[in-house]
Amino acid sequence: MKRLFDIVFSLFGLIVLSPLFLIISIMIVKDSEGGVFFRGPRVGLHGKTFKIFKFRSMIKDCEGKGKWNVGDKDDRITKVGHFLRNTKLDELPQLINVLKGDMSFVGPRPELQYYVDMYTEEEKRILDLKPGITDWASIVNFDQFVAFTESDDPDELYLNKIRPLKLKLQLYYRDHNGFWSDIYCILWTIYKVIRRTPNLPKDIKNVIGEYESEFAIQ
Template sequence: MKRLFDIVVSGIGLILLSWLFLILAIAIKIDSPGGVFFRGPRVGRSGKTFRIFKFRSMIPDCEGKGKWNVGDDDDRITRVGHFLRKTKLDEIPQLINVFIGNMSFVGPRPELQVYVDMYTDEEKPILDLKPGITDYASMANIAQFEVFTKAEDSDEAYLKYVRPLKLKLQLYYRYHHSFFGDICIIFWTVYKVIFKSDKLPKEIVPIVEEHERNIKNNSAIN
């Protein structure tokens, strides 16, 4: 059922959004030299590597040549790239990944190998699932771009603040996911992107609140 949903909806989405693909492709090409798409390697289901589709928002071939986690003040981001990242439009080409089958609409966000190598035995079951465009962690960390911009070291901020909650929520999804739950996550994601709401699904609120308490307690101790 989930795979059929992914194929049908991503196919329809690619057709309906073809005009937007064309407009953004032209804008990217005019703005800076390089290709339209970013095709960075990511770790997928069962630890297999695949290449993700995103609209290019940075200068070509710069991933790994600087910070992995990028704030708004990173000089590698192009002018159009700032707009794409702020509006999340850079993520739309992942419909291609969903259609061909190495991603789903909902699932743990595909991770860089450098961070997958840090997984504990408890965290490795995350790789049992196909990665997705959105998940609980995407909603809870929707403002991570701002966190990276404010941080002195964006990679350190990811490891200290973003990644711990991300892993907890991905593990929760790993053991509680369902097709109906996936549909709810899709609607929640659209709602949060459009209305910039801080609200979250009630089932993950305790996890997020516990994480925030831990951050405050650790800050008080230090």
């Protein structure tokens, strides 16, 4: 049922959003040299690498040439790229990945090999699932881009502050996922995008509370 849902709604989304895709594509091409899409390697189901689709928001071929985690002040971001990142419109082409079967609508966000190589045996269970456009970690860290902008070292912030909770939330999803819980996550994602609210579901608050308790003990 999940795969059928992914195929139907990713195809529907690509058709409905095609005028917006065209407008954004023209904006990107007029703004800077390089292609419309960024296609960077990410780790997917069972550790298999695939190329993720995003609207290009940075200068050509710059991933890994500087900080992995990027804030709004990074000079590699194009003028249009600032707008795309702040509105999260750069993520829309991942509907192509969903249609192809590389990703799902809901699942752990696909990670760089650099960070996957750090996984413990417990964390490797995350790779049992197909990565997704959204998950509970994405909702909790909805303003991650802002945090990177305010940080002196975005990579250190991600590694020591954001990533540990992200992994805990992804493991929680690994053990509590289902079709209707995915729909619930999608609805919360839409709610977050529209309202920009700090509110979270009770069960996710509980996961965060457990993590903070563990962190305090450490």
